[in-house]
Each structure stands twice: as structure tokens, then as C-alpha cells.
Amino acid sequence: MIFIDACLGKKTPYTPVWMMRQAGRYLPEYMKVRSQAGDFLTLCKDSEKACEVTLQPVDILGVDAAILFSDILVVPMEMGMDLRFEKGEGPIFDNPLTNQAQLDALHVEKAAHNLEYVYETIRLIRAQLDQEKALIGFCGAPWTLATYMIEGKGTKTYAQCKKVLYKDPEFMHAILRKVTEALKLYMSRQIEAGVNAVQVFDSWAAALEESAFFEFSWPYMKELSAYLKAKYPQIPVILFPKGISGYLDKIDGEFDVFGVDWSTPIELAKEKLGHKYVLQGNMEPTRLYDKAAIDTGIEHIANVMQNERHIFNLGHGILPDIPVENAKYFIRRVQERTKG
Amino acid sequence: MIFIDACLGKKTPYTPVWMMRQAGRYLPEYMKVRSQAGDFLTLCKDSEKACEVTLQPVDILGVDAAILFSDILVVPMEMGMDLRFEKGEGPIFDNPLTNQAQLDALHVEKAAHNLEYVYETIRLIRAQLDQEKALIGFCGAPWTLATYMIEGKGTKTYAQCKKVLYKDPEFMHAILRKVTEALKLYMSRQIEAGVNAVQVFDSWAAALEESAFFEFSWPYMKELSAYLKAKYPQIPVILFPKGISGYLDKIDGEFDVFGVDWSTPIELAKEKLGHKYVLQGNMEPTRLYDKAAIDTGIEHIANVMQNERHIFNLGHGILPDIPVENAKYFIRRVQERTKG
Numbered sequence: 071m072i073f074i075d076a077c078l079g080k081k082t083p084y085t086p087v088w089m090m091r092q093a094g095r096y097l098p099e100y101m102k103v104r105s106q107a108g109d110f111l112t113l114c115k116d117s118e119k120a121c122e123v124t125l126q127p128v129d130i131l132g133v134d135a136a137i138l139f140s141d142i143l144v145v146p147m148e149m150g151m152d153l154r155f156e157k158g159e160g161p162i163f164d165n166p167l168t169n170q171a172q173l174d175a176l177h178v179e180k181a182a183h184n185l186e187y188v189y190e191t192i193r194l195i196r197a198q199l200d201q202e203k204a205l206i207g208f209c210g211a212p213w214t215l216a217t218y219m220i221e222g223k224g225t226k227t228y229a230q231c232k233k234v235l236y237k238d239p240e241f242m243h244a245i246l247r248k249v250t251e252a253l254k255l256y257m258s259r260q261i262e263a264g265v266n267a268v269q270v271f272d273s274w275a276a277a278l279e280e281s282a283f284f285e286f287s288w289p290y291m292k293e294l295s296a297y298l299k300a301k302y303p304q305i306p307v308i309l310f311p312k313g314i315s316g317y318l319d320k321i322d323g324e325f326d327v328f329g330v331d332w333s334t335p336i337e338l339a340k341e342k343l344g345h346k347y348v349l350q351g352n353m354e355p356t357r358l359y360d361k362a363a364i365d366t367g368i369e370h371i372a373n374v375m376q377n378e379r380h381i382f383n384l385g386h387g388i389l390p391d392i393p394v395e396n397a398k399y400f401i402r403r404v405q406e407r408t409k410g
Numbered sequence: 411m412i413f414i415d416a417c418l419g420k421k422t423p424y425t426p427v428w429m430m431r432q433a434g435r436y437l438p439e440y441m442k443v444r445s446q447a448g449d450f451l452t453l454c455k456d457s458e459k460a461c462e463v464t465l466q467p468v469d470i471l472g473v474d475a476a477i478l479f480s481d482i483l484v485v486p487m488e489m490g491m492d493l494r495f496e497k498g499e500g501p502i503f504d505n506p507l508t509n510q511a512q513l514d515a516l517h518v519e520k521a522a523h524n525l526e527y528v529y530e531t532i533r534l535i536r537a538q539l540d541q542e543k544a545l546i547g548f549c550g551a552p553w554t555l556a557t558y559m560i561e562g563k564g565t566k567t568y569a570q571c572k573k574v575l576y577k578d579p580e581f582m583h584a585i586l587r588k589v590t591e592a593l594k595l596y597m598s599r600q601i602e603a604g605v606n607a608v609q610v611f612d613s614w615a616a617a618l619e620e621s622a623f624f625e626f627s628w629p630y631m632k633e634l635s636a637y638l639k640a641k642y643p644q645i646p647v648i649l650f651p652k653g654i655s656g657y658l659d660k661i662d663g664e665f666d667v668f669g670v671d672w673s674t675p676i677e678l679a680k681e682k683l684g685h686k687y688v689l690q691g692n693m694e695p696t697r698l699y700d701k702a703a704i705d706t707g708i709e710h711i712a713n714v715m716q717n718e719r720h721i722f723n724l725g726h727g728i729l730p731d732i733p734v735e736n737a738k739y740f741i742r743r744v745q746e747r748t749k750g
Contacts, residue, residue, distance in 0.1 A: 227729055232696035236703040279694045279725075280675045281710070315656035316675050335620045335656050354619045356572035363576040370621070385619075389567055 073135040073204035074266055077306030077326050079348055079379045085372070085408035086134035087401055088206070091387030092127040093139045097394060099126045110155050114140050115187045121194035128203055130394070131401045135204040135267070136195060138260070140188055142210030142271060145252055146219050148181040159223065166222030166230070173245055182255035189263035196264035207265030209257055211272035211311070212249040212294070213287035219245065228277045235286060242286060250290045254297050261302050269308040269329065270294060276313030283314060292323035299324045308350060312386070318342035332385025336374045344378055352385035353400075358392040364400050372407050382408070413475040413544035414606055417646030417666050419688055419719045425712070425748035426474035427741055428546070431727030432467040433479045437734060439466050450495050454480050455527045461534035468543055470734070471741045475544040475607070476535060478600070480528055482550030482611060485592055486559050488521040499563065506562030506570070513585055522595035529603035536604035547605030549597055551612035551651070552589040552634070553627035559585065568617045575626060582626060590630045594637050601642050609648040609669065610634060616653030623654060632663035639664045648690060652726070658682035672725025676714045684718055692725035693740075698732040704740050712747050722748070 073086040094100055100123050107113035114120060124139040143161050147153040152164045167173055195205055218224075220231045234242050257268055275287055288311070295307045310329030314321075319342045321328065330339040330351030339349050353371060357363040371382070382404045388397060413426040434440055440463050447453035454460060464479040483501050487493040492504045507513055535545055558564075560571045574582050597608055615627055628651070635647045650669030654661075659682045661668065670679040670691035679689050693711060697703040711722070722744045728737060 227696065229696065229699075229729065229731065233699050236697065236700040276673060279672055282694075313673070316673060316678050332619055333616060333653070333656060338656050354622075356567065356569065357576065359569075359573050360576040389569065391569065 071135075071202055071204045071266060073381070074306060076379070076381050077267055077308070077348055079326075083409065084405050085375070085380050085382050087382035087404040088133040088135040088137065089127070089131075089384050089388045089397070089400075090137075092131065092133055092137065092397075093123045094388060095390035096388055096392045096397065097126055097130065099123075099130065110141070111153070114144055117187050117190040117194055120187075120191040121198065124191070124195050124205075125198060128199065131398050132405070133203075133401055134405075135206050136199055137206040137269070138188070138192060138195070138208060138265065140191070140208070142208070142215060142273075143218060144185060144188065145181060145209060145249070145256055146176075146215055148184040149176040149178070149249075149252055150181075151176070151219060161218060161223065163218060163222045167219045167245060170241065170244065173241075173248060176248060178248060178252045179255065181252050182259055185256055185259065188256075189259055192260060192263035192265055204266040205264065206267050206269055206308075207257065207260035208269045208271060209253050209260075211270050211275070211287060211309075212246045212253065212290035213278070214272050214274045215249050216242070216245050217274050217277065219249075228274070231277070235282060239285075246286065246290050250294055253294050257294070257298055258301060261298070261305050265305075267306040267308060268298065269310060272309070272311040275311035280317045280320075283311075283317070284320065287311065288321075288323075292325075295323060295325040310350075315339075322346075327381065329383070330385065334385075336371050340374060340378060348379040348381060349375070350381040351383050353383070355384045355386050355389055355392075358384070358388065358396045358400055361396060361399055364396065364403060368400070368403055368407055372404075411475075411542055411544045411606060413721070414646060416719070416721050417607055417648070417688055419666075423749065424745050425715070425720050425722050427722035427744040428473040428475040428477065429467070429471075429724050429728045429737070429740075430477075432471065432473055432477065432737075433463045434728060435730035436728055436732045436737065437466055437470065439463075439470065450481070451493065454484060457527050457530040457534055460527075460531040461538065464531070464535050464545075465538060468539065471738050472745070473543075473741055474745075475546050476539055477546040477609070478528070478532060478535070478548060478605065480531070480548070482548070482555060482613075483558060484525060484528065485521060485549060485589070485596055486516075486555055488524040489516040489518070489589075489592055490521075491516070491559060501558060501563065503558060503562045507559045507585060510581065510584065513581075513588060516588060518588060518592045519595065521592050522599055525596055525599065528596075529599055532600060532603035532605055544606040545604065546607050546609055546648075547597065547600035548609045548611060549593050549600075551610050551615070551627060551649075552586045552593065552630035553618070554612050554614045555589050556582070556585050557614050557617065559589075568614070571617070575622060579625075586626060586630050590634055593634050597634070597638055598641060601638070601645050605645075607646040607648060608638065609650060612649070612651040615651035620657045620660075623651070623657070624660065627651065628661075628663075632665075635663060635665040650690075655679075662686075667721065669723070670725065674725075676711050680714060680718060688719040688721060689715065690721040691723050693723070695724045695726050695729055695732075698724075698728065698736045698740055701736060701739055704736065704743060708740070708743055708747055712744075 306326040308327040312331045315334035328347040332354040357367040646666040648667040655674035668687040672694040697707040
């Protein structure tokens with residue numbers, strides 16, 4: 071698989087490309103299945119429909135890898151937290167974590183067991199997906215999951231998390247340890263069900279200042295990736311801590327691919343991390359509004375990453391109002407431009 | 411004035427300190443005046459009340475500088491755009507900019523003239539403020555103002571702005587040029603009314619990738635600051651483009667102080683910009699939830715900036731739910747710690 075070869079630093083005939091959120095709302099085919107399923111969580115739990123939307127961008131756009139359709143919050147949900155999605159508000163945990171007793175009541179092994187519908191989705195996808203295309207499994211980073219578990223919903227200031235972090239850092243670490251244990255089991259089961267690579271999304275890494283990132287986020291991501299690399303050395307691990315361009319030189323640990331978000335100049339990522347890791351990214355997602363902007367964006371990144379170990383992607387998820395035609399154009403242009 | 415001396419790179423008996431949004435909702439005294447005034451815009455236009463809330467943090471916390479109480483959006487409003495603040499939604503322009511005719515209808519000289527209530531506020535403050543304390547005037551950066559003028563309200567993705575930027579960059583530049591001209595007049599009038607320094611807030615600088623920042627934001631900030639420095643060389647200019655740690659080494663131009671946000675490590679700002687500019691910042695605002703976290707934060711920054719040209723501040727605005735006692739503690743501890 072060209073995508074897996076690229077993750078492992080091998081030469082490939084062109085730079086493989088996929089897009090974060092490629093199975094998503096910009097695709098009419100996705101919207102149709104989504105409306106049949108009812109709400110978002112129902113779609114995540116319906117293995118056949120989740121398989122169907124996972125495969126859509128492979129067929130429609132010709133991306134080099136599929137990424138499992140699911141949500142990072144199914145893990146805390148199956149650990150025992152009540153999750154619902156409110157229209158316009160996003161995810162809500164009705165009883166956010168405030169004390170040790172609540173944390174003690176959460177399950178680790180049972181969560182990994184209850185996520186069987188995800189493993190079933192993976193088996194269905196792998197049975198139908200072209201043998202030359204990779205399937206990427208994923209999870210949220212412990213820190214990012216903890217922000218939802220503590221805040222109960224999305225937040226601008228992360229006020230509750232910061233209060234826990236400064237006033238009761240031991241409780242914060244206890245949450246992060248438990249989530250990390252659950253993720254080790256969950257990602258192992260994803261791999262055993264058939265994913266060919268895994269990506270860990272630390273979407274809210276930038277909610278932490280440098281010292282806090284290296285205390286509360288990065289060690290747990292590294293622990294998870296080291297665990298997986300020891301157990302499954304052939305499975306590439308991609309880490310994506312978003313928005314940390316100020317301290318890339320302190321990134322270390324055992325993993326294969328570093329996901330570069332669009333706020334980090336690709337030149338900077340290459341300088342600081344290109345010798346240690348394969349880089350993935352990082353076109354500014356709004357460039358997909360315009361074909362000329364797509365061309366300029368590809369040209370810039372392709373020039374910088376010429377002869378470097380690279381996987382093409384957007385620097386954040388594709389937006390819901392991107393024309394499908396432009397998404398197709400992006401994928402095709404990357405594959406043409408990087409040939410040879 | 412110790413604050414002005416520090417802005418100009420002179421030795422001071424201690425590192426002066428103030429806080430972004432120091433006249434704000436965390437102060438019961440502010441909430442009282444705010445509720446008397448009715449809504450937020452009325453308070454901005456009421457020179458006596460705006461003066462009163464500007465002076466509150468100087469009296470209550472002992473900060474080394476006052477910052478004019480106003481809002482960055484009074485400029486596009488007085489240029490001719492209908493502005494209202496909706497509870498829970500923030501600012502809204504009911505007729506966002508979509509075409510050249512709308513832009514042509516906006517006023518530059520008339521805006522600067524209509525903002526007389528701001529100049530009156532400044533005169534009232536300067537008449538009552540301690541002679542040793544500086545008064546900081548401010549405005550939004552052209553790019554940040556343009557985002558509101560085009561989107562009509564706050565946005566997560568800046569979709570409309572990005573479409574203009576990629577599909578019609580000339581229109582974007584026309585908006586930015588006109589706003590910059592209005593700001594030159596407005597900031598000149600603020601200085602003539604009595605402010606001792608000015609700060610330009612580019613709150614949404616990080617909405618742009620590097621190449622776009624250096625095309626659509628930074629040149630206009632530089633143009634404004636160069637204009638003001640040529641006309642008023644004794645007035646320090648502070649520029650605060652938030653969240654651009656990935657390309658600090660490309661920052662140049664004529665100004666005095668670079669405002670460092672909390673996502674940028676202070677060590678990095680010192681390395682890249684400390685030789686060229688005085689640095690202001692950058693304590694993580696949520697540290698003010700906890701006194702021990704305040705101490706650790708101050709210690710770290712004070713150690714890095716020992717013997718450097720520095721003004722203490724938070725790395726973003728103070729949050730509405732910070733205990734006043736902790737805000738006082740922060741100010742006092744900075745002044746004590748940096749003495750000598």
C-alpha cells in the first residue's frame with residue numbers, strides 16, 4: 071500500500087493523499103446515509119452504514135487511504151459517560167467529571183469490549199476496500215478526551231480543565247492515565263480488527279501552554295504510541311497535536327508520522343521534525359474554496375517537501391461547504407504533481 | 411512614567427505590568443457601571459462612564475497603565491456599518507460587506523470625526539489619572555476589523571473572508587486600505603487627545619496561514635505603525651498579532667513593543683524578537699484561577715526576561731470569572747518580584 075509505504079519512510083511512486091474528515095458533510099452521498107441513520111451517534115454505532123460512508127471518499131475522490139468513520143467521544147461514552155449531540159451545540163456529557171468517585175465508576179476493559187460495533191465496522195470496511203488502499207483507525211488523544219469529560223461540552227477557555235490542572239493536578243493525571251489505558255485496549259482491538267495505521271488526534275493541544283502540554287498531553291500520547299509500536303511494530307502511528315508550532319523542537323518519542331496543522335509553516339515542521347518523522351499535511355483547508363488557491367497551496371508544499379518523507383493532507387478537517395468538485399481536484403492534482 | 415520608559419527600552423525600577431481587558435467583567439465595580447449604562451455600546455459612547463471604568467483597575471489593582479475602555483468595532487460602526495451586540499452571540503453587523511459599492515459608501519474622515527466620544531473619554535481619563543501612570547489607546551488591526559466587516563459576526567472558519575481573499579484579493583486589499591486610512595486618523599486623534607502609547611490588536615491574526623498573514627495583515631499593521639511613529643516619534647506603538655509563533659523571525663517594521671500571546675513560549679519570542687523590540691506578555695490567563703499557578707508563571711517569565719526589555723502582561727485578556735483578589739495578587743507579585 072502506497073500510504074503505508076510512505077508512513078514507513080519508503081519511496082513511493084507519488085505522494086499519497088487523504089483528507090481529515092473526508093467522510094463528511096460536504097458529500098451529498100454522506101448526507102443521504104446520515105439522514106437515513108437519524109442522528110450522528112446512531113450512524114457511528116451502525117457498522118454497515120459507518121462502513122458505507124468510510125468507503126465513499128475512496129470511490130468518489132480516489133484518496134489513497136480510508137479513515138474509519140466514528141467519533142473520538144465513543145470512548146468516554148463507552149467508559150460510562152452519558153453522551154448526546156445537540157444540534158448547533160455539538161457533543162454534551164450531562165455529568166462531567168468533577169471527582170474521583172465519578173472517575174472510579176468509569177470502565178476500561180468494558181469500554182474496549184463495548185466498542186465492538188467499531189471493530190465490526192473495520193472488518194466490513196477491510197473486506198470491501200481495495201487491497202492497495204490503507205484503512206486508518208483513530209482515537210482522540212487523552213488530553214483532548216479529558217477536556218470534554220471535564221467541561222461536559224465544547225469550550226473556548228477550558229476554564230474547568232484549567233482549574234483542575236492548577237488546583238488538583240493529581241486528579242487530572244488520574245483521568246489521563248485511565249483514558250490512556252482505555253485507548254491502549256481500544257487501539258489494539260482496532261488493529262486486530264484490520265486497520266493498517268492509526269492516527270491520534272490531539273485537537274485541543276493548543277489549549278495548553280508549552281509547560282502544560284509537556285506535562286498533561288504529550289507524555290500520554292507518547293505512552294500510547296510507544297505501547298502500540300512495541301506490540302504492533304508494522305503498524306504506523308500518526309500523532310497530530312494541533313497548533314503547537316512554538317515548540318516543535320521538543321517533540322520526541324516512538325511514532326512514525328507527525329501530522330502538521332495548517333498554522334504551522336511546513337518549512338518549520340521540515341526543519342524541526344523532518345529528519346526524525348514522516349510529515350503529514352498541511353494545506354490550509356479554506357484553499358479548497360478555489361481551484362487557483364488549491365494549485366498554489368499544492369505547489370508550495372510540494373516544493374518544500376520535494377525529496378522529503380511526506381504524506382499530503384489538509385492541515386485540518388475539510389469544511390462542510392467545500393464543493394465536491396474542488397475536493398476531487400485537490401486529490402487528483404496532488405497525485406499528478408508529485409509523480410515521478 | 412515607568413510604563414512609557416519600559417516601552418522605549420529604558421531601565422525601570424521594576425517591570426511595569428497591566429492586563430488586557432483589565433477594565434472588565436471580573437470587577438464588581440465595572441459590572442455596576444455597566445448595568446447603569448444599559449448595553450455595552452452605550453457604555454462605550456458614554457465618556458464619563460467609560461472614563462470611570464478605565465480608572466477602576468488602576469485604583470483597585472495598582473496596574474502601571476490604564477487602557478482606554480472602548481471596543482475595536484466602533485471604527486467600522488462609525489464608518490457607517492450598523493453594529494449591535496446580541497447577548498450570547500457577540501457583535502453583529504447586519505449588512506456585512508460583499509461588494510465595492512458598500513465599501514465606497516463607508517466614510518474615513520467622518521468616522522474619525524464621529525469618534526469624538528472616544529477622544530472626550532481620553533481627555534477625561536488623562537485629567538484624572540495619576541501623572542505617573544500611562545494611558546494606552548488602542549484599535550483593532552485592519553485584518554481583524556475586516557473579518558467582522560465581511561463575516562458580519564464572529565466565526566470559527568472565516569469562510570466568507572477566505573472566499574474573498576482567494577477569489578477577489580483586490581477587494582480584500584481595498585477594504586484593508588480603507589480601514590487602515592481610518593485607523594491612521596483615529597489613532598492620531600487618540601494621541602492628540604492625550605494617550606501616552608497605543609496598542610494595535612490583531613486578535614484574529616492566526617486565522618491566516620503564514621503567506622496570507624504577510625499579505626493581508628502584517629503590511630497594514632506596519633503601515634499604520636510607521637505612519638504613527640513618523641508623526642509622533644515619542645509615542646510608543648505596541649503591536650499584538652495573536653498566535654503567530656511559527657514565523658516570528660519574519661516580523662519587522664517600525665514599532666516599539668511586540669505583544670506576546672500565551673501560546674508563544676516567551677523564550678522563543680526573546681530569541682526571535684528580543685533584540686529588536688521590547689516584549690510584552692505573556693502569562694497564561696487561566697493561571698489567575700490559582701495563586702500558586704500565578705507564582706510559578708511569574709517566576710518562569712521573570713527568569714527568562716531577567717535583564718531584558720520587558721513589560722509584564724497576560725498573554726490574552728483576563729477572564730470574567732477570575733477572583734479580583736487573584737488579579738491583585740498577580741499585579742503586586744510582579745511588581746515585587748521584578749524590583750531591584
